[in-house]
Amino acid sequence: MADRPQGTAKAGDNRPKLSLHVPEPKFRPGDAVDFSHIEVPEAGAQPRPDETTDPKDMLDFAHGLIRVLGEDNKAHGPWDPKLDPETLRTMLGHMAMTRAFDERMFRGQRQGKTSFYMKCTGEEATSVSASMALAADDMVFPSYRQQGILIQRGYPMIEMINQIYSNRGDKLKGRQLPIMYSSKEHSFFTISGNLATQTPQAVGWAMASAIKGDSRIAATWVGEGSTAEGDFHSACLFATVYNAPVILNVVNNQWAISSFSGFAGAERATFAARGVGYGIASLRVDGNDPLACYAAEQWAANRARANAGPTLIEFFSYRAEGHSTSDDPSGYRSAQERDEWPLGDPVMRLKNHLIEIGEWDEERQEKMDLEAAEYVKKTTKEAEENGILGHGLHHPFRTMFEDVFEELPWHLKEQAEQAIHERETKFPEGLPNGGKGA
């Protein structure tokens, strides 16, 4: 190769320079918020395909937005699940209870009663309404923000609080971070702190149900941010390959701690569109519309139960509060976002709908909210009798070494003895609290 004369351009100098795109949310703290770029179709505008439709014949549903409740607070179109007023009031009640629970637990964390809490404010419909469309024994594999499912399924609230306090009443023996519930009795899988791991597990459970000729289906929930994990893609692949009776619910609440949905790919495609490439029926749904959430989940459940395959649902919603008690959203996003969110608040929308159809009024709402708050308060007090985090009323000490394996192997026996010795050295006069938490 010939030498280049000194001082001339290097190879490629006349090509345009490349630049890296790093996504940036539209609004940061202090910014005026304008969500007019978000397309919000008329409620009732979307057709409702048959549940056994071939995924390639319903591609538009991955890009549209299924909506039932309109600005007029009426239910519109073929997706209206036509629930009776009593069921609607039950739904509203579960959502209000979930919100009251969140308020109290958040405050409890601030008061030092526990280490951590996560609210689902603004996203109640994505768990409560969706869960109501499933059978009580359908298996759910939730992420950490579906407390509404437990409330809807009638899991005793005191158990939730005991878990949050890691107290001696905690069925999980104080081993899990607060809100990582588990209840086999309620077909509710043990929540992992590792993200999206539950999604392919749900598919595996659904495959098992199909292997056994069972009629139960599985449903899993994952945040839009966590769809970035490889596990989510394994879930989609296994679901489509084995035509598993499973529902993959993606709650797109726009934010993953401080990272907006653009870091999970939202600038390029919807999350529902992820299902399209896998040949999975995919629905994009107004996640703040409780009737649309119910209807979409019901559609997917009917599809799964008919052996017609999996469904991916994107619930388009908004995380109205911080990620958890550990972050302050005013540090990374505009405070106006919550008020400007074009899809409103799910509790308000369902309440207004019930009022609109003459089945509810402000007085009853006020009474219901008050009763919910009172119930949570009373239950919290009951739970506090079992102790709060760090006050010594936890599970017996020996339980620390249990359940690593079914049986205790020699090395854990030795380590348990060491731990007991340390305990006795620290408390030579006997254990605090009269040994109640020993």
Next chain:
Amino acid sequence: MSDTATKTAPAAEEGTERRLNMIEAINDALDVSMGRDENIVIMGEDVGYFGGVFRCTAGLQQKYGKSRVFDTPISECGIIAAAVGMGAYGLRPVPEIQFADYIYPGLDQLISEAARLRYRSAAEYTAPITVRSPFGGGIFGGQTHSQSPEAIFAHVSGLKTVIPATPYDAKGLLISAIEDNDPVIFFEPKRIYNGPFSGYYDKPVEPWKRFDASVVPEGHYKIPLGKARYAMQGDELTILAYGTMVHVVEAVCREKGVEADIVDLRTIVPVDIETIEESVKKTGRCLIVHEATRTAGFGAELSALVTERCFYHLEAPVERVTGFDTPYPHSLEWAYFPGPIRIGEALDKILSE
């Protein structure tokens, strides 16, 4: 069970006993288990119609049907995760990871999920799954078909790790693993699938059928997890090994005329500390041999255990013979492998002190 596993068998009369290689023994364990328990399912890459790249699942799909033995996408994360979900349902999955080197995409599902379900749910949910995977080198597999990653799994609380060294053990241990209610990693030393290995790669493989340990009874039997066996017994020193290396050290000892207790650990978690202590306190010398890389390998744990528990019985420092801390090289495979020279020199050193 004979404690001289690889000793040449006395001339056996045809038809009086069944002799299997390790692949056949594993296949037999799966077959027996599936016949006894309808909740056992097998899945993995190429395990169905084809019967597995090493043939361990041959014939099982035909016998038990496609919903119990099936191929999977090339997604170890998905395979392990699906097994966890199936376990939560009530099945007893036995997934195969085609090579241990491929297991890493499934690590989060093993470490954070399968191994932790029982603890985090206070035993509401468990993961009664057995992950089978061929491991180890010596077959010119290059760096992605030769690794011995057992130490990674030994380090995880909530996982058991099992490594058989003979066909008889492979069947009995695999049945135990499958019936265990906790997740088990079952590493199959693929170098000895067809016959034990002396460490001399230039000599032809002697098929298992010539050795007593290939006598594999029909039907159901178990070898308990966490129990070692003496592959050979002697007073001069204790050698702790598992998998392929059991046979290599045995061959070297026979060649050099060393009378060693060769302890085939069979299970590394939980490890059989009683047998280790019993032997080391008797011999006063301990050599640890594994094929995996050296630093933070399972030999380091064994060395620490022996030093902590048997120090005043030791007449020489504990020695380790291991693979080198390099990836497993393709062309220089036998330079990596802890063969007769490395083992022989370590024996000379430890016996001279």
